[in-house]
Amino acid sequence: MLEILQFDFIQNALLAGVLISIAAGIIGSLVVVNKLTFLTGGIAHSSYGGIGLAIYLGLPVLLGATVFAIITAIIIAILTLNNRSRVDSLIGLMWAFGMAIGIIFVDLTPGYNVDLMSYLFGSIIAVSSDDIWFMGILDIVIISIVVFFYKEILAVSYDSEFAALRGINTKFFYTLILILSALCVVAAIKAVGLILVIALLTIPTYLAETFSNRLSTMMILSSILATLFTLSGLAISYFYDISSGASIIVVAVVILTVVKLLKR
Amino acid sequence: MNIIEIKNLSYEYNPSTKVLENINLSIKDDDFLAIIGPNGGGKSTLLKLMLGLLKTNKNCITKNLKNDHIGYVPQNTNLNIDFPITALEVVLMGHIGKKRKLFGYSKEDIDCAKHSLEQVGMSGFENRKIGDLSGGQRQRVFIARALCAKPKIILLDEPTASIDVKGQNEIYELLKQLNKSICIVVVSHDISVLLNYAKKVAHVNKNLVYHSLENIQKNISTTDEHLCEVELLSALGKTQICCDHKHQD
Numbered sequence A: 001m002l003e004i005l006q007f008d009f010i011q012n013a014l015l016a017g018v019l020i021s022i023a024a025g026i027i028g029s030l031v032v033v034n035k036l037t038f039l040t041g042g043i044a045h046s047s048y049g050g051i052g053l054a055i056y057l058g059l060p061v062l063l064g065a066t067v068f069a070i071i072t073a074i075i076i077a078i079l080t081l082n083n084r085s086r087v088d089s090l091i092g093l094m095w096a097f098g099m100a101i102g103i104i105f106v107d108l109t110p111g112y113n114v115d116l117m118s119y120l121f122g123s124i125i126a127v128s129s130d131d132i133w134f135m136g137i138l139d140i141v142i143i144s145i146v147v148f149f150y151k152e153i154l155a156v157s158y159d160s161e162f163a164a165l166r167g168i169n170t171k172f173f174y175t176l177i178l179i180l181s182a183l184c185v186v187a188a189i190k191a192v193g194l195i196l197v198i199a200l201l202t203i204p205t206y207l208a209e210t211f212s213n214r215l216s217t218m219m220i221l222s223s224i225l226a227t228l229f230t231l232s233g234l235a236i237s238y239f240y241d242i243s244s245g246a247s248i249i250v251v252a253v254v255i256l257t258v259v260k261l262l263k264r
Numbered sequence B: 001m002n003i004i005e006i007k008n009l010s011y012e013y014n015p016s017t018k019v020l021e022n023i024n025l026s027i028k029d030d031d032f033l034a035i036i037g038p039n040g041g042g043k044s045t046l047l048k049l050m051l052g053l054l055k056t057n058k059n060c061i062t063k064n065l066k067n068d069h070i071g072y073v074p075q076n077t078n079l080n081i082d083f084p085i086t087a088l089e090v091v092l093m094g095h096i097g098k099k100r101k102l103f104g105y106s107k108e109d110i111d112c113a114k115h116s117l118e119q120v121g122m123s124g125f126e127n128r129k130i131g132d133l134s135g136g137q138r139q140r141v142f143i144a145r146a147l148c149a150k151p152k153i154i155l156l157d158e159p160t161a162s163i164d165v166k167g168q169n170e171i172y173e174l175l176k177q178l179n180k181s182i183c184i185v186v187v188s189h190d191i192s193v194l195l196n197y198a199k200k201v202a203h204v205n206k207n208l209v210y211h212s213l214e215n216i217q218k219n220i221s222t223t224d225e226h227l228c229e230v231e232l233l234s235a236l237g238k239t240q241i242c243c244d245h246k247h248q249d
Helices: A002-006 A008-033 A037-057 A061-082 A087-108 A117-121 A129-148 A150-158 A160-165 A170-209 A215-240 A244-263 B043-051 B087-095 B107-119 B135-147 B165-178 B191-197 B214-219 B229-236
Strands: B002-014 B017-028 B032-036 B061-063 B070-073 B153-157 B183-187 B200-205 B207-212
Touching: A002 A008, A008 A037, A008 A129, A008 A150, A008 A170, A008 A215, A037 A061, A037 A087, A037 A117, A037 A170, A061 A087, A061 A129, A061 A170, A117 A170, A129 A150, A129 A170, A150 A160, A150 A170, A150 A215, A150 B087, A160 A170, A170 A215, A170 A244, A215 A244, B002 B043, B017 B043, B017 B183, B017 B200, B032 B043, B032 B191, B043 B070, B043 B153, B043 B183, B070 B135, B087 B107, B087 B135, B107 B135, B135 B153, B135 B165, B153 B165, B165 B183, B165 B191
Parallel strands: B017 B207, B032 B183, B032 B200, B070 B153, B153 B183
Antiparallel strands: B002 B017, B002 B061, B200 B207
16 A cells, blocks of 8 residues: 555655645645635636636746736725725625636637646646745745744734734735745645635634634644545545545534534 | 813714714823713714824824823723734833844733733733733733823723623722823723723713713712612713712602
């Protein structure tokens, strides 16, 4: 059984799973405590527009998705900071519009026959070494920013009015959290796909929150749980030959349900 | 000494409706001022203007102290109780925005936060999750956070709104202690703060009516007679107040 670990693509998949889980645990915690799940969903889905555009222009897909997701994050940040009343409608609009652009650009690309489903549902087996580099660098960036600005991020997330009173630039940190979520989403598309990425960000975090007194504990615990879910989901997907993204999410939901029921 | 002086202050969120009109108020460094008034009367707006959370373009508000020396306890501390944060970390928020250590909290900040918790009687709760504390305990933690800034004045927005009577009195006793060295301004609907703790009262309903409470407190005994809260509150909204608002049920 262990001989499968000798395959390069399996090693890549495992490494990618671990790297993504670290980012998802940290960013997922921020998304959940700031109640930004719907916003992050919007960013994830509209980044499909970037994938379509990159395919059409013949650019690297990861680059297209990254740029598009960051721009979406900044637009959503500006919209939510200035127009509180109809934020959910605007996010819904961007959510659908991004996907529509993506589909149209892929339609317009002549002779394009790559499996589009892999972007929607993920194909961690197909992850390249470029993707691994991207994920690794992203992890370093996320960890550095969160460690350096921990106090400020904690204050803005818990009580932004008070943080503003103490002279913290709350808009900057809010935008920063959204941009980091956008980058995390893009990196996780390979592993679980853009439809399921929200689950990877929220399920381990939801579970970790029950056992955490501190945001930092929640981040570490979420990362460990996400790694556990990703690796076991990956194993199941390999042995039963089913989609990796879906396997990861099903494992996560089953474990979450069992733990929550036992804890009652 | 007057630490905050408000002169001819008016404020509006949109041009058609004035929330506050021609407000005049001086707050001294040893005051215990209660701000009362109906919902929507502009109490919280006035507080936010004093804090600088809302801006006015005119020079209506003169502060004889730095913004850093204003402590603030927000209205609803029951929001976000699932948030994974300890009591000590909440208090440490009082230090952010100053000169910072590169990573984490400095030892002085932590010592100061622990001392603030001690002042409000919450030693031993440092590592408890904020959501696991009772409403009254949580309110104390937020007062400790305000104390962290070494304030000369603390503004509290309805600090006892969701706390039982025993907890309310404990909070007011604490504020009375703190009032020995710090000016206290509290927005409250609570009649007991008016009768037993506050020295001055400002009734805000677009306009502001100001009273010193000493005479009123002397003339009202609450031991064997019931007091009609509604009448007292509405009486405080008038410029002339007679002190016969006692009722026997």
